Amino acid sequence: MQPIKLSIEGDYWDSQIYRGRLYLWDMENVLRVYDWDAIIAAISSDPGVRSTLDLAFSRSNYLYGYDFKPLFAQPGVKQSILGPFEALSRVDLGVTRAQLLPFMVLGIDNPFNQLPDDTEIYEKSLYGLTRAGLLELAVRPTSKKVFTSIVPLKLWDGQAIAISAKRRRLAIAALSDGLFEYGFDYAEPENLSHRHVDAVNWMYSSIYCTSRDDGFMAAYHWETLQPSDEGFELTRSDADRPQLRREYDGIIGGEEIFGATGMSWGLDDKVYRVTQDGGLDVVAFHQSKLKDNPTEAFNPLTTLENLIDHREIISAGSTYFGILVEFDRSLIVLGSDSQNVHLYGPVTRWRVFPRSISYENHLHVIRDSCIDVLAFFHDWFLDQDEKPAGIHHEYGRKYRF
Amino acid sequence: MATPLDTPIALTMGSRYVAKSYHRDSMKNGRNTSRNKSQWTIYPVDEVACFVDAISEGWSDDLEAWGLHIAHAVPADLGITTRDDISRVARFRNAGLYWSGFPADYRNELRDRPPTIILQRWSQANLIEKYEIARIRSGRRCSLSN
Numbered sequence: 001m002q003p004i005k006l007s008i009e010g011d012y013w014d015s016q017i018y019r020g021r022l023y024l025w026d027m028e029n030v031l032r033v034y035d036w037d038a039i040i041a042a043i044s045s046d047p048g049v050r051s052t053l054d055l056a057f058s059r060s061n062y063l064y065g066y067d068f069k070p071l072f073a074q075p076g077v078k079q080s081i082l083g084p085f086e087a088l089s090r091v092d093l094g095v096t097r098a099q100l101l102p103f104m105v106l107g108i109d110n111p112f113n114q115l116p117d118d119t120e121i122y123e124k125s126l127y128g129l130t131r132a133g134l135l136e137l138a139v140r141p142t143s144k145k146v147f148t149s150i151v152p153l154k155l156w157d158g159q160a161i162a163i164s165a166k167r168r169r170l171a172i173a174a175l176s177d178g179l180f181e182y183g184f185d186y187a188e189p190e191n192l193s194h195r196h197v198d199a200v201n202w203m204y205s206s207i208y209c210t211s212r213d214d215g216f217m218a219a220y221h222w223e224t225l226q227p228s229d230e231g232f233e234l235t236r237s238d239a240d241r242p243q244l245r246r247e248y249d250g251i252i253g254g255e256e257i258f259g260a261t262g263m264s265w266g267l268d269d270k271v272y273r274v275t276q277d278g279g280l281d282v283v284a285f286h287q288s289k290l291k292d293n294p295t296e297a298f299n300p301l302t303t304l305e306n307l308i309d310h311r312e313i314i315s316a317g318s319t320y321f322g323i324l325v326e327f328d329r330s331l332i333v334l335g336s337d338s339q340n341v342h343l344y345g346p347v348t349r350w351r352v353f354p355r356s357i358s359y360e361n362h363l364h365v366i367r368d369s370c371i372d373v374l375a376f377f378h379d380w381f382l383d384q385d386e387k388p389a390g391i392h393h394e395y396g397r398k399y400r401f
Numbered sequence: 402m403a404t405p406l407d408t409p410i411a412l413t414m415g416s417r418y419v420a421k422s423y424h425r426d427s428m429k430n431g432r433n434t435s436r437n438k439s440q441w442t443i444y445p446v447d448e449v450a451c452f453v454d455a456i457s458e459g460w461s462d463d464l465e466a467w468g469l470h471i472a473h474a475v476p477a478d479l480g481i482t483t484r485d486d487i488s489r490v491a492r493f494r495n496a497g498l499y500w501s502g503f504p505a506d507y508r509n510e511l512r513d514r515p516p517t518i519i520l521q522r523w524s525q526a527n528l529i530e531k532y533e534i535a536r537i538r539s540g541r542r543c544s545l546s547n
Contacts, residue, residue, distance in 0.1 A: 368532070
């Protein structure tokens with residue numbers, strides 16, 4: 001199923017979307033922040049179209065609709081709901097620079113000074129990787145000032161290429177310098193592995209590292225603390241909640257997981273490996289089994305056949321609506337509905353937002369002279385237990401810290 | 402006259418440059434046998450020209466310069482990395498008394514990635530594409546590697 005696409009004119013370098021605001025860095029080293037909901041609302045004056053665009057671009061979680069499952073199971077209801085989305089997927093939606101201007105909340109010289117190699121917004125902080133190191137800006141999501149201060153705090157002097165945040169930690173990919181983890185404690189990041197790392201993603205409490213060598217997992221589990229354990233806090237106000245400590249289990253190589261080497265990546269409940277003949281091995285990951293029985297933590301699900309040319313892959317990733325594979329001059333979405341979407345032309349940068357609630361269906365694709373924001377809607381009505389690719393969407397999912 | 406190795410050469414722009422032999426002595430049958438030194442595959446005279454161009458084009462700061470070996474208006478091979486990847490970008494460092502350089506391994510070494518501002522200049526000069534700026538900074542394959 002084709003997504004709805006909105007093209008925003010401009011010469012961009014990076015994008016983020018967070019709590020109703022779109023952050024765009026351009027090649028002139030300017031950061032502009034826009035009122036995203038207002039941009040979407042202004043596209044059409046037709047109430048029906050506005051509602052469809054709002055659901056597609058600003059409320060992606062709404063139509064997973066676990067509470068409405070019996071209603072959605074009624075004959076014709078799904079088709080009736082999806083019809084307007086399919087109709088909009090056939091329309092070219094665009095916003096020019098002039099049309100964008102009234103929605104600008106803030107426009108400033110890039111506070112990171114240099115165009116960042118990667119960015120991440122997490123718990124009201126914007127993180128940027130530059131040659132100067134890892135930098136942080138405090139975000140004020142509802143304020144017109146956007147940032148508490150536009151002078152970033154330097155957290156680390158080291159260089160790296162990619163960051164990924166979860167559970168009050170930043171995983172940091174640093175090529176041949178390896179894998180680092182920053183613990184939000186203003187201490188030096190810990191060097192967890194010296195293996196080459198191209199990209200990092202969280203698989204619950206563990207970190208999966210993609211590498212031009214064999215990928216690997218830095219495996220962790222959560223240990224429940226007893227009152228006699230070191231670190232147990234006797235005076236916590238949430239005394240009824242278990243107190244947890246993250247314990248390191250070691251490095252698990254891709255070859256141990258798949259029985260063969262090859263480019264691999266993972267996110268949350270699934271890990272993927274490209275086979276020599278262009279197929280894709282899909283392996284389920286069970287974090288809860290990692291501590292006591294690591295061999296049962298990885299369970300082969302399926303092999304998707306003849307999908308891609310493994311020699312040409314530039315980067316890859318996954319999210320709820322499927323798997324993304326970047327080639328030299330195209331980006332392919334292997335959809336969770338087994339339908340593929342081909343986006344032709346070279347890509348400066350692409351981003352998905354699987355930690356988000358409202359934008360988990362977004363794919364941002366930066367081109368030479370625009371950014372395409374694509375909203376996928378096929379995953380809403382899929383059986384999450386049966387889909388061969390993409391993260392399992394959980395009932396009652398909330399913002400995952 | 403052949404360009405001498407391991408000997409400072411005075412350049413007209415005022416700098417001195419040393420072409421290091423250890424970035425040339427480990428090529429065997431087209432492969433780099435050194436585990437820690439990338440190897441030039443262009444002549445020493447072209448290595449020096451690559452440095453001179455980098456300085457004259459402003460692809461530098463006080464401490465580092467970044468060079469390309471341009472052939473037929475596109476960056477051409479100039480060396481082999483320690484992983485036997487083709488390199489089409491050179492990194493030069495100012496050692497105080499002289500400069501020296503080597504084929505950069507931007508896919509593996511963080512500090513072998515040219516700064517974004519230099520890559521933007523190469524893009525503006527149509528030597529690389531815009532999308533390649535991000536690929537180089539991310540250590541990904543592009544026209545400056547294989």
